[in-house]
Amino acid sequence: MTKCKRKHPLYLVALTILFIVLAVTMSACDDGEEVFEGALVVPDDFTTIQEAIDAAEDGDEVVVRQGTYNERINFNGKDIVLRSVDPDDTEVVEGTIIDAGGVDSVVAFKNGESEAAVLSGFTITGGSGNMEILEFEIEGEMQEVPSLYGGAIIILNNSSPTITKNILVDNVAERGGGILAYESSPVIEDNRVVNNLSTGGGGGIFIANSQATVTGNTISNNSAGRSGGGLAVSGEGEEPSVIEGNTISDNTGENGGGFSIFESSPSIIDNIVINNNANNIGGGFFLVKSAPLMIGNDVSDNRAGPAGGGIAIYLESSPELEDNIIIGNEADSGGGLTILESSSTIEANTISDNRARIGGGVLISEGADPVITNNMITENQAERNGAGMFVQESTPTIENNTFRNNDARRDGGGIYALLNAVITLNNNVFENNVASSGGAIHISEGASLQVTTDNTYEGNIPDDILEE
Secondary structure (H helix, E strand, O other): OOOOOOOOHHHHHHHHHHHHHHHHHHHHHHOOOOOOOOOEEEOOOOOOHHHHHHHOOOOOEEEEOOEEEOOOEEOOOOOOEEEEOOOOOHHHHHHEEEEOOOOOOOEEEOOOOOOOOEEEOOEEEOOOOEEEEEEEEEOOEEEEEEEEEOOOEEEOOOOOOEEEOOEEEOOEEOEOOOEEEEOOOOEEEOOEEEOOEEOOEOOOEEEEOOOOEEEOOEEEOOEEEEEOOOEEEEOOOOOOOEEEOOEEEOOEEEEOOOEEEEOOOOEEEOOEEEOOEEEEEOOOEEEEOOOOEEEOOEEEOOEEOOEOOOEEEEOOOOOEEEOOEEEOOEOOEOOOEEEEOOOOEEEOOEEEOOEEOEOOOEEEEOOOOOEEEOOEEEOOEEOOOOOOEEEEOOOOEEEOOEEEOOEEOOEOOOEEEEOOOEEEEEOOEEEOOEOOEOOOEEEOOOOEEEEOOOOEEEOOEOOOEEEO
């Protein structure tokens, strides 16, 4: 017969204490007091973030608990991971704040940091930029430009940090209100860049002479006193920058409310560029002497003053625009697209429901010679002439496009041409366009139409072609 042994009373007491300890430990973890093995933890181990960075070595991880840290930090060339407790938790990111208090850039990468230098999961605010003297090509000459650069983050000297899952808000600088990257190759992904200000270029982000990767960011409500309310790109790095999958909205600038691109050829792919505003030229995009590859972008509901509500292509630019949606934009001329003194390839885009005084959909002027093929140019409006397209002093080739339901209050529902315009027109479809004269095409005195293959016309009011 087996005998049951009675537990000693001290055993029961010890077991009770063990359960209490486990419960307290679990409660502490639930309250955010997680233990990070091997990490340098702020403020547990160091009072400030900079103290932790100074103590860290390459490959280390610095974890920062929620709170407001009134300081400015510099990675000092160290390839370390600096992160909040949980960069994937929006509340944690909003509650882990680095505030420079209106002095200098908040975060600096100036010593050749690599992609292994990671900044993740912070709200970065209160920056006003670092004073630097950087060289830019101006009117064909390299000139030193002293300025306050990079309100929230400044990246210099061939640095290549990874900046991800942060909120950059309420920073100011003369160039690069949110981020300035100069002669560097940063990866900037999945951040919110909002409410930053630049008195010069790049209200949100300024990429200069760099090879940057900018993906999956929300860039909104930023402003620039000159160009690139949301984002400015100037010059080239070793390879073109890639700007892909971002939402760029509600930004303002003198030129290029959403984007400005100067002497550069970035790849701009699958971005949403919506509801930006330029006081002057290029509500969505402003290009000067540039040749970007622009594929699959949604350029909608942007506004400009004189020209280029959606996209303005200026001064020896030669971009390739393919499979973009250019809808609902507005300007005094060239509501959807303005091409001036440039050669461009405009292929397989939807250019629709744009509005302007002249050139509701597209305006081509002053020696431009674009090739415009396989586009849908529909339902654009002009208060005066050229609802679909307005051409003057230029030599476009227009092939295999559909001009449909464009409406001009005066002349040229589909196309209006004047002042030494020479248009080559092949295999286009003109349907249901409306104007006072030249429902499909109005050719004013001094312009000429070269038809090398058949175009088709149906339902245009009051007529198909009027040649003065």
